[in-house]
Amino acid sequence: MGEPGPQPDDPAPPGRPKEGTLDGLVASKEIVIACGPGGVGKTTTAAATAAMAAYHHGDRVLVLTIDPARRLADALGLTSNGRGHGLGNSERRIPDEVFRDATGNSPRGELWAAMLDTKESWDALVRRHAPDARTRDKILANPLYRNISGRFVQSHDYIAMERLYELHAQGKYDLIVVDTPPTRNAIDFLDAPARMSDFFSSRLLRWLTASYRSRVMNLASRPFYQVADRILGTDFLADIAEFFILFQSMYAGFVERAEAVTRLLSDWRTTFLVVSTLEATPVREAEYFARALVARKLPLGAIVLNKVLPTYFRDRDAGSLAEQLRDGAGSVADRLAGSLGTDPSLTARVLQEVAESFLNFGVVARREAEQQAELATRPEVLASVPFFDADIVDMEGLLRLGATMWS
Amino acid sequence: MADARPLPLLDRRLLFVTGKGGTGKTTVAAALAQLAAGRGKHVLACEVDAKGDLAALFEAAPTDFAGREVEPGVVVMSMDTEASLREYLKLQLRIPVATRLGPLARALDFVAAAAPGVREILTVGKLCYEVRERNYDLVVVDAAATGHIVSQLAAPQAINDLVKVGLIRSQTDWMLEILSDPRRTGLVAVTTPEEMPVNETLELAGRVRAETTVELSAVVVNRVLPELFGLHEEEVFDDVYAHAEELSKLLGGDSGPLLEGARLAVTMRRTRAGHLQRLREGLVSDAESAGAMTPPVLYVPYLFSRAHGLRSMRQVAAALGEELGL
Numbered sequence: 001m002g003e004p005g006p007q008p009d010d011p012a013p014p015g016r017p018k019e020g021t022l023d024g025l026v027a028s029k030e031i032v033i034a035c036g037p038g039g040v041g042k043t044t045t046a047a048a049t050a051a052m053a054a055y056h057h058g059d060r061v062l063v064l065t066i067d068p069a070r071r072l073a074d075a076l077g078l079t080s081n082g083r084g085h086g087l088g089n090s091e092r093r094i095p096d097e098v099f100r101d102a103t104g105n106s107p108r109g110e111l112w113a114a115m116l117d118t119k120e121s122w123d124a125l126v127r128r129h130a131p132d133a134r135t136r137d138k139i140l141a142n143p144l145y146r147n148i149s150g151r152f153v154q155s156h157d158y159i160a161m162e163r164l165y166e167l168h169a170q171g172k173y174d175l176i177v178v179d180t181p182p183t184r185n186a187i188d189f190l191d192a193p194a195r196m197s198d199f200f201s202s203r204l205l206r207w208l209t210a211s212y213r214s215r216v217m218n219l220a221s222r223p224f225y226q227v228a229d230r231i232l233g234t235d236f237l238a239d240i241a242e243f244f245i246l247f248q249s250m251y252a253g254f255v256e257r258a259e260a261v262t263r264l265l266s267d268w269r270t271t272f273l274v275v276s277t278l279e280a281t282p283v284r285e286a287e288y289f290a291r292a293l294v295a296r297k298l299p300l301g302a303i304v305l306n307k308v309l310p311t312y313f314r315d316r317d318a319g320s321l322a323e324q325l326r327d328g329a330g331s332v333a334d335r336l337a338g339s340l341g342t343d344p345s346l347t348a349r350v351l352q353e354v355a356e357s358f359l360n361f362g363v364v365a366r367r368e369a370e371q372q373a374e375l376a377t378r379p380e381v382l383a384s385v386p387f388f389d390a391d392i393v394d395m396e397g398l399l400r401l402g403a404t405m406w407s
Numbered sequence: 408m409a410d411a412r413p414l415p416l417l418d419r420r421l422l423f424v425t426g427k428g429g430t431g432k433t434t435v436a437a438a439l440a441q442l443a444a445g446r447g448k449h450v451l452a453c454e455v456d457a458k459g460d461l462a463a464l465f466e467a468a469p470t471d472f473a474g475r476e477v478e479p480g481v482v483v484m485s486m487d488t489e490a491s492l493r494e495y496l497k498l499q500l501r502i503p504v505a506t507r508l509g510p511l512a513r514a515l516d517f518v519a520a521a522a523p524g525v526r527e528i529l530t531v532g533k534l535c536y537e538v539r540e541r542n543y544d545l546v547v548v549d550a551a552a553t554g555h556i557v558s559q560l561a562a563p564q565a566i567n568d569l570v571k572v573g574l575i576r577s578q579t580d581w582m583l584e585i586l587s588d589p590r591r592t593g594l595v596a597v598t599t600p601e602e603m604p605v606n607e608t609l610e611l612a613g614r615v616r617a618e619t620t621v622e623l624s625a626v627v628v629n630r631v632l633p634e635l636f637g638l639h640e641e642e643v644f645d646d647v648y649a650h651a652e653e654l655s656k657l658l659g660g661d662s663g664p665l666l667e668g669a670r671l672a673v674t675m676r677r678t679r680a681g682h683l684q685r686l687r688e689g690l691v692s693d694a695e696s697a698g699a700m701t702p703p704v705l706y707v708p709y710l711f712s713r714a715h716g717l718r719s720m721r722q723v724a725a726a727l728g729e730e731l732g733l
Contacts, residue, residue, distance in 0.1 A: 037428055038428015039428035281429075312667065313664070320660075321658055321660040322665055350640050391601075393602070
């Protein structure tokens with residue numbers, strides 16, 4: 001996969017992306033999809049990856065986020081409180097000053113950000129595929145359509161991949177990093193394009209709409225409509241039928257598009273980053289997801305483990321030292337009294353708390369290590385990001401996080 | 408509606424437990440079910456996303472739509488909208504689906520898949536049905552994550568707006584009655600004292616109020632780190648930190664990791680304390696702006712424990728029990 005490595009007679013200049021690292025992986029791709037269970041730092045990981053590529057590689061990079069909570073806006077310091085606004089469906093360039101404020105240097109490339117507005121994207125899709133203005137307007141006005149596109153989150157799945165395709169097809173960016181929607185099941189969005197085209201090519205759908213359209217209640221469909229009328233009410237049923245009939249007019253365009261989206265996901269220029277923490281449930285989900293990618297022959301590029309406790313918590317010597325300190329805090333405090341000049345009993349309490357805390361975190365760190373061993377699927381790159389003691393809320397934080405992922 | 412004292416959480420009939428991914432929503436749902444069962448209640452715990460995690464917390468094999476008692480008083484079931492539709496047709500319309508109208512069931516399921524609101528109503532409808540029939544004292548739902556819960560809870564209203572007449576309309580009416588009654592139905596939001604989970608929880612509080620008829624009955628803050636140092640102790644620690652070499656000599660080994668570890672614990676706790684404060688203040692101002700009562704905030708400590716399943720869930724249940732004054 002990827003670019004040919006450095007030739008023997010071509011000494012890699014310092015700072016050139018190394019193979020077998022996230023740096024090298026990202027440098028050789030056009031699309032990076034950050035996915036995995038919820039709450040593990042996907043959005044931040046995606047933003048950090050994009051920021052690093054823009055800053056170091058000199059690429060024009062777009063980070064596309066989907067989350068309704070608008071977390072990317074937070075991470076990029078575009079809003080103050082998480083009720084983000086101002087990002088919209090259109091792409092915005094992150095000003096170079098944001099990088100300069102963080103590092104003192106301008107980025108080599110450009111960083112752009114966009115947020116997915118589901119309703120707006122659906123409307124754009126309808127405008128593109130509708131055969132004529134009348135159909136377009138009728139779809140946009142159909143109550144069922146308005147409900148699906150605006151209200152129900154599942155439609156995020158498809159639209160996210162569709163928007164990615166559209167942005168990539170514009171050819172404006174060297175690299176697009178996508179933060180995937182928080183789906184009920186992490187792999188839902190992978191199947192969304194296929195589900196969409198299945199839906200439109202379904203025989204059942206055609207039967208349903210054809211019989212309704214003709215209103216010649218043939219023997220096959222009459223019982224269905226009798227019962228359905230009773231359950232749903234005639235108006236609602238009419239809305240459903242209209243919705244299906246109208247959508248069918250966009251059938252060819254939709255299916256073609258969904259297939260193109262599916263192809264793009266498995267293209268060699270695309271790679272997937274599975275993000276997880278080392279808590280039991282996320283690890284199980286991440287492993288499941290990694291396997292699902294492999295089974296679908298989709299390129300699993302890296303697993304990024306977030307919020308990992310420092311390894312020193314697992315150090316045996318440090319552990320025994322902590323036990324020693326816990327048990328002998330009093331005498332150690334007495335002997336430190338000369339240099340510290342504080343009440344030895346207070347010092348002893350502090351030392352004991354230090355030791356207890358270390359042993360406590362040691363238990364968690366070992367639990368995490370066991371979880372890491374559970375990850376059986378091996379990607380090209382396994383990156384591990386330490387637990388940052390402060391929140392990542394600005395460019396400086398993103399680049400600090402990015403630097404630990406990169407190496 | 409605004410009583411002076413809030414109704415005890417477990418005295419309600421239907422509790423939806425939501426939370427951002429990774430906050431421990433499923434664990435809290437299981438713990439609430441177990442607490443209620445421990446007080447003699449007959450509890451149905453329902454997992455909405457059918458991953459099998461809820462049953463696993465009771466160290467039980469995955470459950471299905473019919474449900475199974477996993478420990479005395481706790482029946483765990485997994486939501487299955489197709490099965491829910493079949494049950495609905497059978498019980499409400501007296502249509503024996505499996506035998507006579509197979510194609511109809513398929514067609515309707517298809518409609519459900521195409522118009523996602525239908526799927527949500529089949530989920531919420533089944534849960535409300537169990538409440539209406541009084542099959543259990545309490546139904547605890549390991550519900551959709553924060554990003555999805557509002558559309559799930561708002562589905563009956565949404566359908567009500569769409570469908571003006573017909574059977575569905577009369578169905579959503581009684582569901583809305585149950586969902587809108589804060590003595591029967593409550594929402595529990597699980598969060599952790601971290602930036603994004605707190606943001607989402609505050610956002611959720613506003614949206615639940617604006618877009619649904621369900622009351623936010625409690626906020627559970629999971630994984631609260633203990634305070635490492637008391638008053639004046641941190642200054643002593645700074646002093647010790649400055650004498651790391653001497654401490655290493657006394658101990659006969661490198662004290663660096665111990666001191667770094669303590670420093671990390673202190674800063675982590677401090678960052679989180681700020682988010683906790685923001686959560687409390689945000690909940691108060693949100694409630695005040697609507698003239699409502701601030702939902703109680705329940706704290707569950709970070710577990711320095713090696714266990715994952717039943718054992719750690721019991722620890723969470725014990726902590727929640729204490730917070731609820733049980």
